Amino acid sequence: MKKVLLTGASGFVGRQILRALSRFDVQVIPVLRSDKAPNFFNQDNISDVIYSPNIFKESETWWAEKCAGIHTLIHCAWYVEPGQYLESPKNIECLIGSLNIARGSVEAGVTRFVGIGTCFEYKLSEHVLSTDTPLDPKSPYAACKAALYMTLSKWLPKESVEFVWCRLFYLFGEGEDDRRLAPLIHDRLAKGEIVELEDGECIRDYLDVAIAGDLIAEAALGVREGAVNICSGVPITIREFALNIAKIYGRPDLLKFDAGKVKNFNPSRVVGKE
Numbered sequence: 001m002k003k004v005l006l007t008g009a010s011g012f013v014g015r016q017i018l019r020a021l022s023r024f025d026v027q028v029i030p031v032l033r034s035d036k037a038p039n040f041f042n043q044d045n046i047s048d049v050i051y052s053p054n055i056f057k058e059s060e061t062w063w064a065e066k067c068a069g070i071h072t073l074i075h076c077a078w079y080v081e082p083g084q085y086l087e088s089p090k091n092i093e094c095l096i097g098s099l100n101i102a103r104g105s106v107e108a109g110v111t112r113f114v115g116i117g118t119c120f121e122y123k124l125s126e127h128v129l130s131t132d133t134p135l136d137p138k139s140p141y142a143a144c145k146a147a148l149y150m151t152l153s154k155w156l157p158k159e160s161v162e163f164v165w166c167r168l169f170y171l172f173g174e175g176e177d178d179r180r181l182a183p184l185i186h187d188r189l190a191k192g193e194i195v196e197l198e199d200g201e202c203i204r205d206y207l208d209v210a211i212a213g214d215l216i217a218e219a220a221l222g223v224r225e226g227a228v229n230i231c232s233g234v235p236i237t238i239r240e241f242a243l244n245i246a247k248i249y250g251r252p253d254l255l256k257f258d259a260g261k262v263k264n265f266n267p268s269r270v271v272g273k274e
Helices: 014-021 060-066 090-108 140-159 181-190 209-220 238-249
Strands: 002-007 026-033 050-052 072-075 112-118 162-168 170-172 195-197 206-208 226-230 255-257
Touching: 002 014, 014 026, 014 209, 060 090, 072 090, 072 209, 090 112, 090 140, 112 140, 112 209, 140 162, 140 226, 162 209, 170 209, 181 195, 181 238, 195 238, 206 209, 209 226, 238 255
Parallel strands: 002 026, 002 072, 026 050, 072 112, 112 162, 162 226, 170 206, 195 255
Antiparallel strands: none
């Protein structure tokens, strides 16, 4: 039976990957921070749990030891603090640490390495984003993700390691941080409060994180290599997305859009192609 090691297993996306892996005939080894309790790990196919205070500080040698006997490594962990992660210098730490993970996995003889990227790596435009779209990251977060992709895509195949890179688009759903868009709208509307939003005409590609977990698990345990877009391929405005939530509460009147209230990073259109 194949062994799969999963970093970031307690995170928003990682939990869904972990759940999705339960449908496959594999043994899963989640990697957790030392302060995380494994009380949500109730899957029969979890064979062990690895702990670390900070996986991005661990050495290549440490990873080589932990990856012994591993067939597929899914590296989902990264710094993603809402409102901070795009510009944070912690992205550099994640990049360096991720390279150590990759080097250790190669030393251990891992067969398949799966990384998690972002749609922000692409040159964003009015066109649909495919895996052939040129890269043009505009933030430290996207740049570090793109740098990791470029490095591993050129190096791992030469080491006879299969490489898959799953680029995430706009995810929402179970376990989402309260500071993100969908939970914020739900919380305010449930309290009968006004929800002030920025320009509602920007177009996005939203996907339920549970579906994303399924797609990543399938890509990880499949045969495809290279970049893969984890997206719906369906364009929807932020206004429409918010209104769909407001209909649940019957309070679309509480949504207030302000085109003048725009974040520094606010592309007009981000839509992917599977």
